[in-house]
Amino acid sequence: MTGYQDYLIVLTPSESVCRRIKRIKEDSAAMIGNYEGRHSKAHISIQQWPRKKPVWIETLMPKLERELLTLPPLVTSVTGFDFFHHEENPTIYARLDKTSATDIWFKHLKRFFSGGAFIPHITVARSLPAPAFKRLWPYISRQEWHEEFKVDKLTILRREMIGHDKMYRVYKELPFNRRLDFDKFTESKLKVPEVTEKPANSMQFSLF
Numbered sequence: 270m271t272g273y274q275d276y277l278i279v280l281t282p283s284e285s286v287c288r289r290i291k292r293i294k295e296d297s298a299a300m301i302g303n304y305e306g307r308h309s310k311a312h313i314s315i316q317q318w319p320r321k322k323p324v325w326i327e328t329l330m331p332k333l334e335r336e337l338l339t340l341p342p343l344v345t346s347v348t349g350f351d352f353f354h355h356e357e358n359p360t361i362y363a364r365l366d367k368t369s370a371t372d373i374w375f376k377h378l379k380r381f382f383s384g385g386a387f388i389p390h391i392t393v394a395r396s397l398p399a400p401a402f403k404r405l406w407p408y409i410s411r412q413e414w415h416e417e418f419k420v421d422k423l424t425i426l427r428r429e430m431i432g433h434d435k436m437y438r439v440y441k442e443l444p445f446n447r448r449l450d451f452d453k454f455t456e457s458k459l460k461v462p463e464v465t466e467k468p469a470n471s472m473q474f475s476l477f
Contacts, residue, residue, distance in 0.1 A: 273346075273430050274427045275427065277317055277318070278426045279312040285418070290391060305395045316475075337381070338444070345365040357399055358396040361393045362392045363407055370452070370459075373458045422443060422444045
């Protein structure tokens with residue numbers, strides 16, 4: 270183990286969603302050849318923690334675990350596909366249903382981390398060259414897909430910074446509070462006026 274490691278914070282969708290994303294990636298590779306992210310398991314990226322000492326991360330885990338228990342499991346749906354332009358190298362992704370309830374849930378989750386607004390999504394093919402995108406997008410965009418799924422934990426992945434094995438592996442899986450109901454939680458937050466944001470020095474994970 271090196272002195273520093275890379276960490277990635279993700280939400281993992283249901284096995285059914287993961288299987289379909291895998292099939293779509295295999296079909297895409299058959300059409301355009303290999304591409305970035307082809308072999309990665311389906312996930313919703315929340316934040317990266319690059320180049321961190323394991324001891325730093327270990328000290329944060331107890332607090333993060335307590336914070337996550339204030340949230341219910343996420344309930345959301347895949348609703349087809351879209352893409353980010355990224356100038357000349359678009360990224361194709363599975364689109365997640367955007368509702369006031371999911372907006373509230375992600376807003377509360379992001380309070381535990383740094384970073385601004387983001388679009389929750391499941392990447393299919395990242396940073397494609399223009400010819401590959403033009404060939405692949407018509408195929409993917411014609412596919413209809415609406416599937417609800419639940420996410421009951423946050424997953425922290427990590428990988429070595431040097432060496433031949435650069436694959437991310439599961440470091441921690443931290444549960445959300447299964448005794449909390451997603452609909453009741455989000456409805457209660459929608460009815461209550463937004464409180465003033467916490468001061469920066471209380472955001473324990475803003476260092477990352």
